[in-house]
Structures are given as C-alpha cells and as structure tokens.
Amino acid sequence: MAEADERTVxxxxxxxxxxxxxxxxxxxxxxxxxxxxxxxxSHSQDEDxxxxxxxxxxxxxxxxxxxxxxxxxxxxxxxxxxxxRDWDLWGPLVLCVSLALMLQGGSADSKEDGGPQFAxxxxxxxxxxxxxxxxSKLLGGTISFFQSLCVLGYCxxxxxxxxxxxxxxxLAGMGPINFLIRLIVVIAMFVWSTLASTAFLADSQPPxxxxxxxxxxxxxxxxxxxMILTFTPH
Amino acid sequence: MLCVWGALVTSTEFEAAADLLAETPxxxxxxxxxxPQGHVSLAVDTGDQEDGDLxxxxxxxxxxxxxxxxxxxxxxxxxxxxxxxxxxxxERIKNSLLPVPSQxxxxxxxxxxxxxxxxxxxxxTLAFALAVSSNLATVLQNWKEASFSYSPQFHKVTVAGIxxxxxxxxxxxxxxxxxxxxxGVGECVGCYTFLEIVCVYGYSLFIYIPTVVLWLIPISGxxxxxxxLAVSLSGAVLLLTFWPLVRSxxxxxxxxxxxxxxxxHALLAIGCKFYFFQSLPSRSIPVTQxxxxxxxxxxxxxxxxxx
Numbered sequence: 001m002a003e004a005d006e007r008t009v010x011x012x013x014x015x016x017x018x019x020x021x022x023x024x025x026x027x028x029x030x031x032x033x034x035x036x037x038x039x040x041x042s043h044s045q046d047e048d049x050x051x052x053x054x055x056x057x058x059x060x061x062x063x064x065x066x067x068x069x070x071x072x073x074x075x076x077x078x079x080x081x082x083x084x085r086d087w088d089l090w091g092p093l094v095l096c097v098s099l100a101l102m103l104q105g106g107s108a109d110s111k112e113d114g115g116p117q118f119a120x121x122x123x124x125x126x127x128x129x130x131x132x133x134x135x136s137k138l139l140g141g142t143i144s145f146f147q148s149l150c151v152l153g154y155c156x157x158x159x160x161x162x163x164x165x166x167x168x169x170x171l172a173g174m175g176p177i178n179f180l181i182r183l184i185v186v187i188a189m190f191v192w193s194t195l196a197s198t199a200f201l202a203d204s205q206p207p208x209x210x211x212x213x214x215x216x217x218x219x220x221x222x223x224x225x226x227m228i229l230t231f232t233p234h
Numbered sequence: 235m236l237c238v239w240g241a242l243v244t245s246t247e248f249e250a251a252a253d254l255l256a257e258t259p260x261x262x263x264x265x266x267x268x269x270p271q272g273h274v275s276l277a278v279d280t281g282d283q284e285d286g287d288l289x290x291x292x293x294x295x296x297x298x299x300x301x302x303x304x305x306x307x308x309x310x311x312x313x314x315x316x317x318x319x320x321x322x323x324x325e326r327i328k329n330s331l332l333p334v335p336s337q338x339x340x341x342x343x344x345x346x347x348x349x350x351x352x353x354x355x356x357x358x359t360l361a362f363a364l365a366v367s368s369n370l371a372t373v374l375q376n377w378k379e380a381s382f383s384y385s386p387q388f389h390k391v392t393v394a395g396i397x398x399x400x401x402x403x404x405x406x407x408x409x410x411x412x413x414x415x416x417x418g419v420g421e422c423v424g425c426y427t428f429l430e431i432v433c434v435y436g437y438s439l440f441i442y443i444p445t446v447v448l449w450l451i452p453i454s455g456x457x458x459x460x461x462x463l464a465v466s467l468s469g470a471v472l473l474l475t476f477w478p479l480v481r482s483x484x485x486x487x488x489x490x491x492x493x494x495x496x497x498x499h500a501l502l503a504i505g506c507k508f509y510f511f512q513s514l515p516s517r518s519i520p521v522t523q524x525x526x527x528x529x530x531x532x533x534x535x536x537x538x539x540x541x
Contacts, residue, residue, distance in 0.1 A: 115386040137309075138316040139351070208319040216355060223362055230369065230386040 067091045074154045077196040084147050084200065092153020095160050096125045099224075102163045103231055116227055124227075128220045129153060136205060136213045143204040152217070155197035159221065162189035163228045170233055182229060190225040194218055315350040315429065323352055330437035333470035339437070340430050340475055348429040353436020357402050360443050361395040367446050368394075368510035374452060390510065401502050402439060406431040409476075412491070416483060425479065434475050438468040442503065449511055457507070465503050469496040 051059065067090050100121035116124070133148040141148075166182045197217050205213045304311040329343045337343075369387050376382040406428070413425045426434075445464040449457050472495055480488035 116388045120388065135316070135351070135355075138313050140313070140316075208321070211320045212318070212323060212351060216358075219355075219359060219362065226362075226366060227386075227388075230384075232384050232386070 063088075063090060067094070070154055071157055074157050074196050077199045084143070084151065087147045087150035089146070089150060089153065092129075092150065092156065095153060095156045096122060099125070099156065099160050099163055102160075102167060103227060115231055121227065124223065125153075125156065128223070132216045132220055135216055136201065139209050139213055140206045141201075141204045141213060143201065148201065151197055151200045152220070155193045155200075155221075156224065158189040158192040158196070159186075159224050159228060162186050162225075163231070166228060166231060167233075170231075174232070186225050186229045190221055193221045197221075315348070317347070318349040318351055323349070326352060326433075326437050327440050330434075330440055330471055331467060333467065333474050335474060338475055338478060339434055339471055340426050344430055344433055346430075348427070348433040350429070350432070350436075353402060353432055353439075356436055356440050356443070357398045358395075360439055360446070361398045362391065363443050363446050364394040364398070364506060364510050365391040367450055371450055371452075371511050374450065394506075394510070397502075397505070398439070401498075402435055403432065405498055406435045409495070413479060416480075416487070434472065438471055438499075441468045442506075445503075446506070446510075449507070457511070461503050461507060465496075465500045469499050472496070472499065 066086065066088065070088075070091055100118045103116060103121050104118055129149050129152040132152060133145055136143065136148060137145065162185050165185050169178055169181055169185075172178065194217060198214050201217070202210050202214060304314070326339075326343050329337065329339055365387075368390050372387070373384060410425070410428045410431050417425050441464045445460050448460050451457070473492055476492065476495065480491055483491075
C-alpha cells in the first residue's frame with residue numbers, strides 16, 4: 001500500500017490534476033455491486049399505437065388544435081420553435097384553398113383578361129413556396145424542406161385575412177376611398193406576413209446570405225398581395 | 235492603401251493570376267521561382283475590398299482542386315452554383331450597370347465563380363415587374379374614362395415570364411454554341427463556360443427592372459430616352475465582355491456577332507415596350523352597349539314574348 005501511495009504521489013507530482021480526480025484510487029478490497037435498470041421504452045410506444053383506437057373526433061380535434069396553435073404563433077410572431085418543430089401542411093392547404101376560392105369570380109371583359117384562376121393561384125403559392133425552399137437550401141440553409149414549406153404556408157394567414165376584409169369592403173361598392181382602405185389593409189398584412197416568415201426563417205441561414213434568402217420571400221408575398229389588391233368582383 | 239498578400243498558387247492558377255495582373259496595372263509583383271514543382275508565389279498590391287474575395291476564391295479553388303467534381307445528380311453539385319454572399323451579388327449587379335472599359339465582367343467580377351442565383355431571381359423579378367407595371371400603365375391611361383372596367387390581365391405574367399426566361403437561357407446557349415464552333419475552327423482564342431455566359435446575360439437584364447418601373451410615367455419622349463439608356467448601358471457591358479474573345483476573329487464575323495447581340499438585346503426592350511405598354515386606343519363607347527342589340531337574334535320568338 002505504501003508503494004502504491006508513493007506511486008500515486010509521484011504521479012500526482014508529475015501529472016496535473018484533472019478535476020482533482022487524479023489522486024482517486026479504488027482499493028481492491030471493496031466490491032462494487034449493484035443493479036442497473038433501464039426504464040422500459042415501450043410505454044411511449046404504447047401511447048403511439050393507442051391513437052389508432054381513439055375515436056376519430058379526438059384525432060381531428062387534436063390536429064385542429066395544433067393547426068390553431070400555429071395560427072396564433074403566426075399572428076403574434078415571437079422566436080419560438082413551435083412552427084418548426086411540429087410542422088404540418090394542413091394549415092397551408094386550408095389557407096391556400098380558401099385564398100384561391102376567394103380570388104375566384106373576378107371580373108373579365110374577355111376570357112383571358114381576368115384575374116388568376118383557381119389553378120393559377122394554387123400553382124403560384126405551392127410552386128413559389130417550393131422554389132423559395134430550394135433556394136434557401138441551396139444557399140446553405142439548415143432548415144428542412146417541409147419545415148420551410150410549413151412556415152411559408154402558415155404565413156399566408158395575414159394575407160388571407162386581408163382578402164376576407166377586401167371582399168367585405170368590396171360589398172359596399174367600388175370607389176377611391178374603397179380602394180384606399182383595401183390598399184392600406186393589404187400593405188399592412190403584406191408587411192406582417194413578410195416579417196413573420198422572416199422571424200422564423202432567417203435564423204437558419206448563414207449570416208452573410210440572409211438578405212439573399214429573404215428577398216425571394218418578399219417577392220412571393222408581394223405577388224400574392226398584388227393578386228389580392230387587384231381583385232375586382234363582377 | 236497598401237495591402238500585400240502572398241499566396242501559393244499552383245501552376246494551373248497562374249493564368250488566373252496573370253489575368254488579374256493584366257487588369258491592375260498599378261500592382262507590383264514579386265515572383266520567385268525557387269520552388270521545384272513550379273509553384274509561383276506572388277505578392278500583389280490590391281485594393282482593400284478585393285482582398286477577402288480573392289483570398290477566399292483562391293483558397294476554395296486550391297481546396298476544391300483536389301476533390302472530384304460532384305455528380306450532377308447530387309445536391310452539392312447544384313449548391314456550388316449558389317455559393318455567393320450578399321455583397322458579391324450586389325457587386326455583380328453594380329458592375330453590370332456601369333460598363334468600365336478596363337474591366338471585363340467575367341474576368342473581373344465572376345472570376346471563374348459564376349452563380350445562378352442572380353440570373354434566376356433577376357429574371358423572376360423582371361417578369362413580375364413587367365406584368366405589374368403593364369397593368370398599372372393601363373389603369374393610369376384609362377381611369378378617367380367612365381366605361382373603363384379594370385381587369386387584372388393576369389395572363390401577362392405568363393407571357394412576360396416565358397419571354398424573359400427564354401431570352402436569358404436560349405440566347406446564351408446559342409452564343410456559347412457559336413463561340414465553341416469558332417474555337418473549334420481555330421479563329422477564337424478561348425471561350426467562357428456556359429454558366430458564365432448565362433450569368434452575364436442574367437445580370438445584364440437587371441437594368442430593365444428600374445426602366446420598366448419608370449416607364450409608368452406617361453411621357454413618350456422620356457420612355458424612349460430611358461429605353462435607349464438601358465439598352466446602351468447593358469449592351470456596352472455585354473460588348474466589353476465578349477470583345478476579348480472575338481477580337482482575334484475575322485472582322486466580318488466579329489462585327490456580325492456583336493451587332494446581333496446588341497440587336498437582340500434592343501429587340502427585347504422594344505418588344506416589351508410595345509406589348510406591355512401599348513397606348514391603347516380608347517375602346518370606351520360602343521363595345522359595352524352594341525352587343526346588347528346584337529345578342530337578340532332576329533327570328534327568335536322567346537325574346538319577343540319576353541319584351
């Protein structure tokens with residue numbers, strides 16, 4: 001034992017102490033025994049499988065609540081990860097379909113002079129979102145494909161609200177004051193959409209390319225705002 | 235300010251360095267050929283702003299030179315075309331607006347590092363700017379007339395998009411093919427890569443964006459002046475870029491090529507002006523009311539019963 005002590009003393013003299021543990025030694029006399037238990041992981045698996053047995057109403061309400069929670073996050077954009085972590089595409093689909101339906105029925109002198117048709121709005125929103133996502137990934141962004149689609153789709157919500165307001169305002173007839181109200185509402189919602197999506201997406205870009213990634217988002221919402229502003233009913 | 239940097243360059247990079255030296259005549263160079271493998275070390279006085287860029291590019295070229303080029307089907311192959319920073323894109327846009335005779339856009343700005351970000355988004359912006367301005371111009375011309383009914387004319391977005399993207403991709407393809415043929419025949423010195431030509435054409439379209447927006451002002455003389463200014467500025471950039479290549483060719487071929495390039499560029503501007511900003515004849519009075527009389531067919535019994 002004395003030799004061991006001398007050895008350890010000698011070692012501590014030459015080696016620097018690592019967290020003060022270099023002079024710890026386990027004597028061979030003391031047995032080490034015990035039990036190691038791993039908590040069973042099947043508990044959470046049981047929970048996942050059990051959602052198959054729940055009534056359909058519960059599933060739908062849970063999904064609706066998730067979508068609603070994300071709507072709230074978009075309307076009050078703070079830096080939170082909720083949109084990114086649990087992405088889903090239900091919200092963007094609902095928003096896109098309702099926006100395309102509301103943009104239908106625009107006036108047209110000739111068949112080709114009218115506003116965008118349902119398919120055109122749909123294609124512009126989804127194709128535009130895919131192109132922007134590809135662009136941000138090619139620039140070196142760290143966000144995943146569907147997360148980015150989810151954010152861009154959910155941030156169309158302010159513009160859908162603007163479309164609703166425009167349609168209501170247009171019920172009162174056309175006129176310059178009418179147009180001015182619509183212009184202000186659409187501009188405000190456009191700025192809100194762009195700021196909301198930038199708040200969620202800008203952090204995932206490399207710092208010297210943020211402007212390159214944000215500009216296409218600006219262009220995307222500008223085009224949608226333009227379609228909303230130029231909507232004229234029959 | 236004096237900035238001195240030394241870099242070890244491989245012999246394949248010597249050509250790029252030589253080009254750089256040719257364009258900065260005020261630089262002092264120290265070349266030492268002591269290394270046995272033919273490495274050359276250069277110390278060049280350059281401006282402040284070029285420092286980081288040059289160093290980055292040389293380092294990436296050195297590092298990338300050892301790796302195999304990635305496969306076309308991998309994501310990183312396409313990622314290499316978007317490897318630009320914000321300040322690089324802004325610098326390229328600025329250089330496409332102002333033709334400087336001593337600076338070749340491809341050699342000075344791109345430096346074997348073409349990107350697809352600029353051409354793609356400049357074309358997209360130009361297409362939407364054309365459609366929006368065209369719509370606004372129609373409104374501004376006709377809003378005072380009582381029977382004018384606004385229509386969004388959304389089909390113009392499609393037309394504008396197809397036109398711009400065709401110009402920005404087909405003309406560089408044709409030009410590249412032509413230059414390759416001349417190089418093969420032996421008349422041309424060298425050729426830019428296909429992507430460099432696409433890049434030059436894409437950035438040269440940038441000047442049309444403010445031009446199209448300013449064409450909203452309904453003064454005809456001003457519109458023509460702006461158009462001529464835009465075509466001459468971007469045409470000059472294109473000419474200065476391609477002149478070193480065709481300089482060694484026969485006079486006829488080089489003259490024809492450069493004329494065709496500028497003519498196509500001008501044709502795009504004139505075509506856009508005439509299609510999107512046509513001053514419409516006032517189609518106010520008869521159109522909305524005349525069909526009401528023509529709709530009722532002469533021998534119909536239903537309408538006579540209804541009236």
